[in-house]
Amino acid sequence: xxxxxxxxxxDHKVIRAGLRLLLETEPGWQVVAEVGDxxxxxxxxxxxxxxxxxxxxxxxxRPSLAALAELRQRSPRTAVVILTMEAEPALARRAMAAGAAxxxxxxxxxxxxxxxxxxxAAGGSYLDPGLGAALAAPLPExxxxxxLSPREREVLRLIALGHTNAEIxxxxxxxxxxxxxHRAHIQAKSGRTSRAELVDLALTAxxxxxxxxxxxxxxx
Numbered sequence: 001x002x003x004x005x006x007x008x009x010x011d012h013k014v015i016r017a018g019l020r021l022l023l024e025t026e027p028g029w030q031v032v033a034e035v036g037d038x039x040x041x042x043x044x045x046x047x048x049x050x051x052x053x054x055x056x057x058x059x060x061x062r063p064s065l066a067a068l069a070e071l072r073q074r075s076p077r078t079a080v081v082i083l084t085m086e087a088e089p090a091l092a093r094r095a096m097a098a099g100a101a102x103x104x105x106x107x108x109x110x111x112x113x114x115x116x117x118x119x120x121a122a123g124g125s126y127l128d129p130g131l132g133a134a135l136a137a138p139l140p141e142x143x144x145x146x147x148l149s150p151r152e153r154e155v156l157r158l159i160a161l162g163h164t165n166a167e168i169x170x171x172x173x174x175x176x177x178x179x180x181x182h183r184a185h186i187q188a189k190s191g192r193t194s195r196a197e198l199v200d201l202a203l204t205a206x207x208x209x210x211x212x213x214x215x216x217x218x219x220x
Contacts, residue, residue: 002189003028003029003030003213004026004028004051004121005032005046005048005050005051005052005053006030006031006032006050006051006052006053006117007031007032007033007035007041007044007045007048007050007052007053007054007078008020008023008031008033008034008035008037008055009034009036009037009041009044009054009055009056009064010036010042010054010058010059010083011036011056011059011081013036014072014164016034016058016142016156017038017111017115017207018026019031019054019083019163020034020112022049022109022110022114023054023113023114023117023219026114026190028069029117032048032050033047033050033168034040035192036100037059037060037061037062038055038059038061038063038064038066038067039061039062039067041053041055041064042067042071042074042141043071045071045075045078046074046075047112048106048130049075049077049078049162050078051077051079051121052079052080052081052117052120052121053064053071053078053079053080053081054081054083054117055068055080055081055082055083055100055112056082056084056087056132057082057083057085057086057091057095057167057188058084058085058181058184058185058188059101059184060177060180060181063184063187063188063193064082064188065095065098065187065188065191065193066099066187066193068080068099068100068163069098069099072098072099072101073112074108079102079120079121080099080100080101080102081100081101081102081103081113081116081117081120082095082100082102082103083104083105083106083108083109084103084104084105084106084188085105085106086188086189087105087107087128087130087131087213088189089131090148090191091188091189091191092127092128092131092142094191096125096127096172097144100124101120101124101125101126102119102120102126102127103126103127103128104116104126104128105128105130107133108128112126112128119149136177136212141172142169144189144190144191144192144201145174145190145201145204145205146189146190147189148185148186148190149179149186149213150191151172151182152185152186153205154172154217155172155179155182155183155186155202156170156186156198156202156207157202157207157208158171158199159183159186159195159198159199159202160179160199160201160202160203160207160208165179165183186198
């Protein structure tokens with residue numbers, strides 16, 4: 001039997017360890033690399049040419065959705081399985097449109113992940129059953145900001161004002177890694193990956209209105 005070669009991309013070592021234990025119980029399945037961010041996933045796929053990449057949707061650094069296009073271009077034979085906590089139909093839709101072959105949820109990984117990998121390895125596609133009906137319905141108007149937590153909205157506001165991740169960490173008294181994680185969540189939930197898109201989102205949502213009012217009060 002030809003081994004099924006896998007790469008795991010998740011920023012939590014404990015989760016990667018659990019996934020490796022789960023997957024390597026399958027006869028002939030072999031995890032050839034583990035990485036903690038999207039850029040490292042691209043490099044690992046280029047180096048190992050795996051059959052399947054299991055990719056977390058939200059990790060610090062470059063958004064996974066943004067890396068998908070490069071992954072599909074550089075390694076078209078590698079099937080990408082998104083494994084995420086984000087049970088958002090809009091995110092599943094974007095991931096599948098960007099080239100993912102499967103979208104599975106971490107909360108059901110013990111029952112779904114093996115099935116998803118086996119399906120894509122055979123040339124098929126897989127979608128978490130709970131998201132199937134939602135994806136069949138028309139996509140609602142963008143409610144990206146409403147999906148963000150209060151802290152994520154504050155981080156988005158500071159991004160739109162031009163602050164770096166380090167400056168945001170200092171202003172909010174957070175670690176740099178926490179800010180990077182918040183930014184990754186914002187990008188994944190909203191589908192906006194570039195700074196220009198995030199600024200436009202903040203403007204549309206009125207997150208900068210207070211700064212405008214403050215400036216007007218200073219002028220007058």
